Amino acid sequence: MATVALKTVRKVYAGGMEAVKGIDLTVPDGALCVLVGPSGCGKSTLLRMIAGLEEISSGTIEIDGRVVNALEPAERDIAMVFQNYALYPHMSVYDNMAYGLRNRGTPKPEIERKVREAARMLELGSLLDRRPRQLSGGQRQRVAMGRAIVRDPKVFLFDEPLSNLDAKLRGQMRVEIRKLQRDLGVTSIYVTHDQLEAMTLADVLVVMNSGRIEQVGAPLDVYEEPATTFVASFIGAPPMNLLTPDHLSAVGAVLEGLLPADAVTVGIRPEDLGTVEAKSAEAGSAGLITFDVTIDVLEPVGAESYLYARVQDASVVVRLPGRAAVPETGKLKVAAPVDKLHFFDTHGKRVDPVPVAARRLG
Amino acid sequence: MPERTEAGTTSRSRRSPWVSHAVLIAGILIVVFPIYYTFVASTLSLQQILRPPLQLLPGSHFLDNYYEALFGGLGRVGGINVWTLLLNTSIVALSVAVGKIVISILSAYAIVFFRFPFRMTFFWVIFITLMLPVEVRILPTYKVMVDLGLIDTYTGLTLPLMASATATLLFRQFFMTIPGELLEAARVDGAGPWRFFFDFVLPLSKTNIAALFVILFIYGWTQYLWPLLVTNSNDMNTIIIALRKMISYADADTQWHLVMVTTIFAILPPVAVVVLMQRWFVKGLVETEK
Ligand SMILES: Nc1ncnc2c1ncn2[C@@H]1O[C@H](COP(=O)(O)OP(=O)(O)OP(=O)(O)O)[C@@H](O)[C@H]1O
Ligand SMILES: [Mg+2]
Numbered sequence: 070m071a072t073v074a075l076k077t078v079r080k081v082y083a084g085g086m087e088a089v090k091g092i093d094l095t096v097p098d099g100a101l102c103v104l105v106g107p108s109g110c111g112k113s114t115l116l117r118m119i120a121g122l123e124e125i126s127s128g129t130i131e132i133d134g135r136v137v138n139a140l141e142p143a144e145r146d147i148a149m150v151f152q153n154y155a156l157y158p159h160m161s162v163y164d165n166m167a168y169g170l171r172n173r174g175t176p177k178p179e180i181e182r183k184v185r186e187a188a189r190m191l192e193l194g195s196l197l198d199r200r201p202r203q204l205s206g207g208q209r210q211r212v213a214m215g216r217a218i219v220r221d222p223k224v225f226l227f228d229e230p231l232s233n234l235d236a237k238l239r240g241q242m243r244v245e246i247r248k249l250q251r252d253l254g255v256t257s258i259y260v261t262h263d264q265l266e267a268m269t270l271a272d273v274l275v276v277m278n279s280g281r282i283e284q285v286g287a288p289l290d291v292y293e294e295p296a297t298t299f300v301a302s303f304i305g306a307p308p309m310n311l312l313t314p315d316h317l318s319a320v321g322a323v324l325e326g327l328l329p330a331d332a333v334t335v336g337i338r339p340e341d342l343g344t345v346e347a348k349s350a351e352a353g354s355a356g357l358i359t360f361d362v363t364i365d366v367l368e369p370v371g372a373e374s375y376l377y378a379r380v381q382d383a384s385v386v387v388r389l390p391g392r393a394a395v396p397e398t399g400k401l402k403v404a405a406p407v408d409k410l411h412f413f414d415t416h417g418k419r420v421d422p423v424p425v426a427a428r429r430l431g
Numbered sequence: 432m433p434e435r436t437e438a439g440t441t442s443r444s445r446r447s448p449w450v451s452h453a454v455l456i457a458g459i460l461i462v463v464f465p466i467y468y469t470f471v472a473s474t475l476s477l478q479q480i481l482r483p484p485l486q487l488l489p490g491s492h493f494l495d496n497y498y499e500a501l502f503g504g505l506g507r508v509g510g511i512n513v514w515t516l517l518l519n520t521s522i523v524a525l526s527v528a529v530g531k532i533v534i535s536i537l538s539a540y541a542i543v544f545f546r547f548p549f550r551m552t553f554f555w556v557i558f559i560t561l562m563l564p565v566e567v568r569i570l571p572t573y574k575v576m577v578d579l580g581l582i583d584t585y586t587g588l589t590l591p592l593m594a595s596a597t598a599t600l601l602f603r604q605f606f607m608t609i610p611g612e613l614l615e616a617a618r619v620d621g622a623g624p625w626r627f628f629f630d631f632v633l634p635l636s637k638t639n640i641a642a643l644f645v646i647l648f649i650y651g652w653t654q655y656l657w658p659l660l661v662t663n664s665n666d667m668n669t670i671i672i673a674l675r676k677m678i679s680y681a682d683a684d685t686q687w688h689l690v691m692v693t694t695i696f697a698i699l700p701p702v703a704v705v706v707l708m709q710r711w712f713v714k715g716l717v718e719t720e721k
Contacts, residue, residue: 122615143621155612159634168630169620216620 071133071146071223071256072098073119078128080114088114090280091128096273099254101247103288105267106277107303112260113228115277119258120149120226133223143172148217149226153233154209156201156216162188163197166215180219187215190249207238214246218253225250225257231266243269264304268292276300298417301336307375307386309336309411316380322360326427329412329420336411339375339388344395345404352406355425359404362387367397376401466698473497473691480687492688500692513696516670520652521700523588523669527651528644530593536636539602540628544614554603561596566656573660587661588669592654598643605639606632641711649701670697 073096080089088111096102104112117123119130121142129136137145148169157165163184170180188194191211201209210230217225230246231239247270250257261267267274268288276283276291276299283303284296295301301309312335314324324335342348345359362378362385369392376387376395387403395401412420468487472480475490500513541547542554572591581587609632617627633640658669668676674693679685 120615120619122618142615142619147619149616149619151612151616153610153612155610155616157613157616157631159631168617168622172621172626216616220620 072096072131073102073224073256073258074131075115075119076129076131078115078118078130079126080111080118080123081126088280089118092280092282094275094282094285096256096258099256100272101250101257101259101270102273102275103259103261103267103271104275104277105261105264105303106283108262109279110277111280112262112277116226116228116258116260119224120147121145143169146223147226148220148222148224149228150213150217150230152229154201154213156209156212158201161198161200162193162204162212162215165201165212166219169216169220183219183221184215187218190218191215206234207242210234210242214249218249223256225255225259227257227259229261230259231261232263239266246270264306268304274304276303278303294419295336295411296419298334298336298413301411301413305338307339307388309338310342310383310385311336311413312380312383312385316383317358317360320360320362320380322358324358327358327407327410327423329423331414332412332420333415334413334417336413337405338409339386341405341409342385342387342403343389343405345402347390348404348406352404352408355406355408357404357406358410359402361400361402364396364398364401367393367395369393378403469691469694469698473688473695475688477686477688480691496688496692500689500696511665511668511673513670513693515666516668516673516693517696517700519588519667520669520671520697522585523654523658524648524651524700526585526589527592527654528647530589531595531598531647532640532643534593535595535598536602536632536640538599539606540632542599543603543606544624544627557596557599560594561600569656569660576661582661583664583667588658588667589651592651592657595647598647601639601643602636605636609635638711641708645705645708648704652697652701 073094075092075094078089078092079087081087090111092115094102104115106112114123118125119132121137121140121144125138129138131137132145132147142149157168160168166184166187167180170183175183184197185194188197191214193208193211193215196204196208196212201212204212210233213230227246231242234242243266246259259270261270271288273285274288274291275285278299284291284300286294291300292304295304295309298311302311313333314328314335317324317335328335343351345357348357360380362376362380365377365379365384368375368377373391374389374393376389376393378385378387378401385403389395408422410422412422414420468485471486471489473496474493475486476492476495479486479490479492502512538553538557542550542557576582576587576591579587581590613631614627617631622630653671654669655671655675658672659675662668662672665673665676670693674690674697677685677690677693
């Protein structure tokens with residue numbers, strides 16, 4: 070049990086590459102914090118600095134109130150699950166899990182007890198004598214988890230632990246990791262570039278972009294109120310549609326009185342767009358904006374359909390429930406509830422919408 | 432594999448296994464015949480060997496010859512018996528093989544897993560020594576050994592042969608294939624440099640070590656030039672040197688039957704090492720663990 074606190078943490082690699090550009094972050098005790106961001110944004114670097122595998126160029130990292138900057142990984146009381154599992158190929162599953170405990174001088178009976186306990190939790194009981202190469206990908210993943218669990222660490226660190234599994238297994242392991250983390254109540258930091266994983270796992274979601282934090286918050290808060298256009302387009306699949314007011318006006322949207330002063334981008338989630346009938350029921354008193362889109366393709370995926378369309382030179386995705394009864398080509402009038410619009414300024418920062426009272430006046 | 436050979440042969444001719452076997456057998460006969468004849472000659476008396484025609488079946492002097500070689504003295508080499516020669520050669524071959532492996536695995540470990548100043552310089556220095564075979568540096572080395580008083584010692588026999596750029600490079604190449612994540616996982620599990628070496632690097636390299644041991648043991652066993660230079664007294668001779676000394680220019684002076692016995696003894700240990708270690712490294716090669 071521990072909080073992890075990062076204070077203006079920076080990382081400059083030997084070549085002068087600044088991979089992490091001053092990060093402040095506090096992960097509360099027992100929380101699962103997910104770092105998400107595009108490839109190369111410095112997630113792994115940050116995680117490896119917390120683990121002690123990468124030197125910290127400046128700033129401090131505290132685990133449970135203790136500055137760990139100068140400590141070896143083993144002294145930080147953390148456990149890490151690696152992307153390629155990094156199981157010890159020449160050791161049995163049992164020894165893989167017991168190795169760290171032996172190095173700490175844990176008494177034999179206690180090692181035995183802890184390993185059996187972890188094996189039971191992860192359903193590895195019958196595999197303890199096998200070598201890693203005799204295991205399936207999912208089983209290896211479990212062994213890697215087991216190796217972390219037996220150590221009873223203050224913090225779990227995960228670096229894209231599921232990216233080598235197939236989609237189905239990934240979903241399964243995701244649920245399992247979530248459950249395990251809740252049961253054990255161990256503070257965890259989890260790196261992924263899969264935004265679905267990020268949304269479903271996180272207590273605290275941290276969206277990173279080129280070495281900086283874009284936004285920190287509960288996953289649904291981040292989803293509902295993205296702080297920047299980057300977060301808006303990164304979280305959510307398909308991503309949020311980002312259009313200029315000019316685009317919208319050109320296809321018939323009436324934005325008068327809705328547009329905050331410095332807004333230069335209007336964001337609309339694909340599911341907030343829809344046919345006029347569907348959306349007018351949803352919008353209630355808030356009102357709608359409506360505009361025409363030119364249909365490109367309709368992609369039915371079962372429970373819903375994605376309509377890929379254009380507004381002048383900008384592309385727009387509309388998420389329609391079920392089998393959408395819309396034409397395959399031509400124009401379609403779509404609508405979005407006014408209170409579901411997002412606004413961003415020239416720097417891509419979120420701008421608060423015009424208050425409802427002011428709207429009526431305008 | 433079996434399916435493949437079958438498919439490959441049926442399309443051609445049914446006789447082809449016979450043809451390839453015949454070729455193989457002929458090849459083996461050519462290679463084995465001299466060794467077989469050495470054995471035959473080691474069971475004959477000197478007169479039988481010198482008198483034509485060549486006898487192709489073992490004679491009746493097996494016990495006499497082997498007894499004389501093992502427990503008598505071999506005339507030419509100053510009354511030293513085969514035991515002493517075998518002991519000397521074993522010490523040389525084992526020290527060279529073990530020494531080379533220990534030194535090269537440690538230097539490769541340092542070069543691959545540690546960051547220290549001039550790391551690459553050291554690597555290139557080791558690499559460059561590849562271009563200097565023993566023969567090239569033999570005179571300066573000899574001078575050094577004389578100055579250190581190491582002539583006629585086991586140290587003098589083995590030390591200059593121990594440094595090995597080849598083995599260092601082989602280990603380096605292998606270590607570079609050990610995934611970085613493995614090292615990091617071990618660090619998180621509290622393994623320092625020594626622990627990592629003994630718990631990970633050594634067990635993972637055991638097939639490489641086995642293969643190298645075989646090669647280096649034979650290399651040490653068959654050393655000729657260097658032992659010839661640094662040994663003066665007969666009881667420090669290796670078996671290869673002794674063999675050379677036993678052969679005189681005049682045929683009649685040479686005790687061919689004992690030469691043959693000594694040759695058989697010179698062949699056996701390398702064969703034994705190959706046979707014993709082969710099981711080891713073939714097994715290792717099959718179940719590659721990485
Ligand atoms: N050892 C290194 N030396 C120099 N630059 C590095 C080093 N490791 C990473 N970088 C750079 O630092 C940046 C961040 O890398 P990092 O591995 O943290 O990305 P990431 O967010 O984990 O990406 P991914 O999702 O692809 O794993 C990248 O631009 C990368 O090129
Ligand atoms: Mg990464």
